[in-house]
Amino acid sequence: MRQILLLVVFVLAARWLVKTMRAAQTQAAMRGAARPGATRGGAGAGPQAATKPRQLAEPMVRCAVCGVHAPKSESVFGGAHYFCSVEHARRYAARANGREGR
Numbered sequence: 001m002r003q004i005l006l007l008v009v010f011v012l013a014a015r016w017l018v019k020t021m022r023a024a025q026t027q028a029a030m031r032g033a034a035r036p037g038a039t040r041g042g043a044g045a046g047p048q049a050a051t052k053p054r055q056l057a058e059p060m061v062r063c064a065v066c067g068v069h070a071p072k073s074e075s076v077f078g079g080a081h082y083f084c085s086v087e088h089a090r091r092y093a094a095r096a097n098g099r100e101g102r
């Protein structure tokens, strides 16, 4: 009789252990899915980065009107400032001219 009781306890303990391990595995899988681009995304972008390493190191410039940061090659340079778009360059120029005219 004692042996049966021991067996039941052992089975319950084994079940609990399996449950706990499964929960841990699920948590680990969910953690891995939470950040999919952490390592695999970087590896996927690897070939592109290898062909164009300079693009990643391109300096960012700040728009003098709205403060948005944009890659230097995509920004508009006017006067002594960079702008995110031609429109902002014109706006800045108009504002500067207005100040000077006063």
Ligand SMILES: [Zn+2]
Pocket (backbone or CB within 6 Å): 063, 064, 065, 066, 067, 068, 083, 084, 085, 088
């Ligand atoms: Zn801007």
